[in-house]
Amino acid sequence: xxxxxxxxxxxxxxxxxxxxxxxxxxxxxxxxxxxxxxxxxxxxxxxxxxxxxxxxxxxxxxxxxxxxxxxxxxxxxxxxxxxxxxxxxxxxxxxxxxxxxxxxxxxxxxxxxxxxxxxxxxxxxxxxxxxxxxxxxxxxxxxxxxxxxxxxxxxxxxxxxxxxxxxxxxxxxxxxxxxxxxxxxxxxxxxxxxxxxxxxxxxxxxxxxxxxxxxxxxxxxxxxxxxxxxxxxxxxxxxxxxxxxxxxxxxxxxxxxxxxxxxxxxxxxxxxxxxxxxxxxxxxxxxxxxxxxxxxxxxxxxxxxxxxxxxxxxxxxxxxxxxxxxxxxxxxxxxxxxxxxxxxxxxxxxxxxxxxxxxxxxxxxxxxxxxxxxxxxxxxxxxxxxxxxxxxxxxxxxxxxxxxxxxxxxxxxxxxxxxxxxxxxxxxxxxxxxxxxxxxxxxxxxxxxxxxxxxxxxxxxxxxxxxxxxxxxxxxxx
Amino acid sequence: xxxxxxxxxxxxxxxxxxxxxxxxxxxxxxxxxxxxxxxxxxxxxxxxxxxxxxxxxxxxxxxxxxxxxxxxxxxxxxxxxxxxxxxxxxxxxxxxxxxxxxxxxxxxxxxxxxxxxxxxxxxxxxxxxxxxxxxxxxxxxxxxxxxxxxxxxxxxxxxxxxxxxxxxxxxxxxxxxxxxxxxxxxxxxxxxxxxxxxxxxxxxxxxxxxxxxxxxxxxxxxxxxxxxxxxxxxxxxxxxxxxxxxxxxxxxxxxxxxxxxxxxxxxxxxxxxxxxxxxxxxxxxxxxxxxxxxxxxxxxxxxxxxxxxxxxxxxxxxxxxxxxxxxxxxxxxxxxxxx
Numbered sequence: 001x002x003x004x005x006x007x008x009x010x011x012x013x014x015x016x017x018x019x020x021x022x023x024x025x026x027x028x029x030x031x032x033x034x035x036x037x038x039x040x041x042x043x044x045x046x047x048x049x050x051x052x053x054x055x056x057x058x059x060x061x062x063x064x065x066x067x068x069x070x071x072x073x074x075x076x077x078x079x080x081x082x083x084x085x086x087x088x089x090x091x092x093x094x095x096x097x098x099x100x101x102x103x104x105x106x107x108x109x110x111x112x113x114x115x116x117x118x119x120x121x122x123x124x125x126x127x128x129x130x131x132x133x134x135x136x137x138x139x140x141x142x143x144x145x146x147x148x149x150x151x152x153x154x155x156x157x158x159x160x161x162x163x164x165x166x167x168x169x170x171x172x173x174x175x176x177x178x179x180x181x182x183x184x185x186x187x188x189x190x191x192x193x194x195x196x197x198x199x200x201x202x203x204x205x206x207x208x209x210x211x212x213x214x215x216x217x218x219x220x221x222x223x224x225x226x227x228x229x230x231x232x233x234x235x236x237x238x239x240x241x242x243x244x245x246x247x248x249x250x251x252x253x254x255x256x257x258x259x260x261x262x263x264x265x266x267x268x269x270x271x272x273x274x275x276x277x278x279x280x281x282x283x284x285x286x287x288x289x290x291x292x293x294x295x296x297x298x299x300x301x302x303x304x305x306x307x308x309x310x311x312x313x314x315x316x317x318x319x320x321x322x323x324x325x326x327x328x329x330x331x332x333x334x335x336x337x338x339x340x341x342x343x344x345x346x347x348x349x350x351x352x353x354x355x356x357x358x359x360x361x362x363x364x365x366x367x368x369x370x371x372x373x374x375x376x377x378x379x380x381x382x383x384x385x386x387x388x389x390x391x392x393x394x395x396x397x398x399x400x401x402x403x404x405x406x407x408x409x410x411x412x413x414x415x416x417x418x419x420x421x422x423x424x425x426x427x428x429x430x431x432x433x434x435x436x437x438x439x440x441x442x443x444x445x446x447x448x449x450x451x452x453x454x455x456x457x458x459x460x461x462x463x464x465x466x467x468x469x470x471x472x473x474x475x476x477x478x
Numbered sequence: 479x480x481x482x483x484x485x486x487x488x489x490x491x492x493x494x495x496x497x498x499x500x501x502x503x504x505x506x507x508x509x510x511x512x513x514x515x516x517x518x519x520x521x522x523x524x525x526x527x528x529x530x531x532x533x534x535x536x537x538x539x540x541x542x543x544x545x546x547x548x549x550x551x552x553x554x555x556x557x558x559x560x561x562x563x564x565x566x567x568x569x570x571x572x573x574x575x576x577x578x579x580x581x582x583x584x585x586x587x588x589x590x591x592x593x594x595x596x597x598x599x600x601x602x603x604x605x606x607x608x609x610x611x612x613x614x615x616x617x618x619x620x621x622x623x624x625x626x627x628x629x630x631x632x633x634x635x636x637x638x639x640x641x642x643x644x645x646x647x648x649x650x651x652x653x654x655x656x657x658x659x660x661x662x663x664x665x666x667x668x669x670x671x672x673x674x675x676x677x678x679x680x681x682x683x684x685x686x687x688x689x690x691x692x693x694x695x696x697x698x699x700x701x702x703x704x705x706x707x708x709x710x711x712x713x714x715x716x717x718x719x720x721x722x723x724x725x726x727x728x729x730x731x732x733x734x735x736x737x738x739x740x741x742x743x744x745x746x747x748x749x750x751x752x753x754x755x756x757x758x759x760x761x762x763x764x765x766x767x768x769x770x771x772x773x774x775x776x777x778x779x780x781x782x783x784x785x786x787x788x789x790x791x792x793x794x795x796x797x798x799x800x801x802x803x804x805x806x807x808x809x810x811x812x813x814x815x816x817x
Binding site (some may be wrong): 055062063064065108109111112113116118119120121122123126127148149150151156163164165166167168169171215216217218219227256257258259263264266267268269270277293296297298300301303304305307312313314315331335340343346383384385386387388389390391456 | 486510512513514515516517518519520521522523526530534535538555557558559560561562565568596597598600603604629630632635636639640642644661662663664665666667670673674677706707708711712714716718721749800801802803804805807808811812
């Protein structure tokens, strides 16, 4: 029998009902109860964006406007049902359908149909999307843990890193998926299966002269590669000055005039890359190189009338950005001292934030870097949620959930494991975003729907369930 | 010259499994090492399974041959996301000294059917890097084609940007941006591209030289569609790192005030005015009057009459932009920290 290192602390037990009638004493800094979600604007006219009689007078609508109106109409229909319901019907609509999600996820863990061949180079990702979603629901099945460890061991390359399937070239993205899966399983067998020495060598081989990382041998360079490399290296405690060298400068160059971060220098600001870039800078302890106020403003404006987040300006809402954008703002809630310093200096001088950065730390020790991820999560939030956390939960519960289990991009789309993972991750971030004391449980008013909707908290820098992170941190620190 | 990289002759024939092809008779297929209890097990169809088994045999053997090239094309057709196959294909192409122009035609046909695939665009970049500036126009034509079907395809835009910077073709790029923005002024990707051109084109003299005309262009776009976030962000971007110039340009506060006259709850206008005040703009009487009028239009206003202008704007924003009430509350704290 494998000895499980993970011991659940009582405070993390999933609540099945609201806390006792005497809730924990409200901290002095506890933010006020958030207002109800904003009223939904009137839907677009039935049958089309503009009535015929108006067409002659109004400018022609663009593709962007038409597509946006279609989505708003669909979402508006759902919300009107909610607002028109009796209160007890609402509680059903606002429930997280745990059993259905667990069934959908567990089935996918064992067997996937022929159409999944297009993900044949992404099987560690499938493991991660499924296992992480189950961990958020606190429902990891015991009987598959060893099989997953065995499978991922067959994806591990003899020279380090994990491929997208057995015998495939090692790739930083699937390495991230594999390591996060193993950390989420959390057993000694899982954690010890990671060959850290070879992993380190693989990552060094992926370093480019720009400081950034290639996804694989001869592969593409972008901010995702930097994040997956730095996140994994930090998580398993092999991050050092060599791996860190130049990464911060590369990511700084990817922050755009809009404030968000792009996949490459000059590309368009994008929610996924913004999260990846911001998290990487925090893990490197170089977050002061980013213009944080500009980034916060950009992300805050990605939450739209549908209550969910879009990935780019004037793009459509998508449930996965509940995590990518929601977590980015949640991270900045712990960075307010840095933000304040930047604002003071930017208002008093002509030089923009970042130009005054001192550059990479001269330290090269791995232990120096590992603690940034650890210390960060121990920090209290210095401010309440910077996004509308209740509205976001509303989008996820009402628009992203699929009745038969699984979650999706938006109404009208199909469920998939990727969106199940990132919608639930975003839901967790949202539920915990109002907490000031990092050891407390969220108050019921910060959890939309019944309190049983509450998910496990995550470490937002890695997107790993928090108690699994702590187990891994202890394991890899010894 | 190396043989063609396209599919072998007889494409119209019935598909023949690899195990029945004479040219592969000596190959021993390698099954996937999934272990005794596979997880996330995909129910592969026979065709997929067999082609992959033969691919693995050649890949593990490192065989850089014509038949390997053909087989990689087949695997790519089945699963274009398999980055290992693309990587191996590049090794084979190099070993065979293949005609990379033909390879670009091959990959373009695949890209049209899989326009959001990382591996395909990376392969194109690799090819374009080797083919050099001669291929710049062809690559621009290709990305135009993809963007005509999906105007915001992130990969197509990244490729277009890379080709511009590495291989050239700047001459018509601003005109292309104009065309796209005329078709859809909400196309944020086109605004982002415009920013690249304005700041980086070697033909235009850089942002300082272009700023004045770009401000006029952007103000026009704002006035035409004040609810379009893209030009508001672009306008501020034109003054990135130049707060003094931003304050000094009267067109900025003017466009905000014009918009607010027609829609007193335009969040973008209020937000930009707030930013201007934060960096030290001395408000004109017109600005003060406009904000006062908006503030007074709220019967529930509980603000002290002597609250400063920035705080007043924050209060207005908290009221008319409830989705971002938390953000504006935070922004408000940054105002008091300046006092």
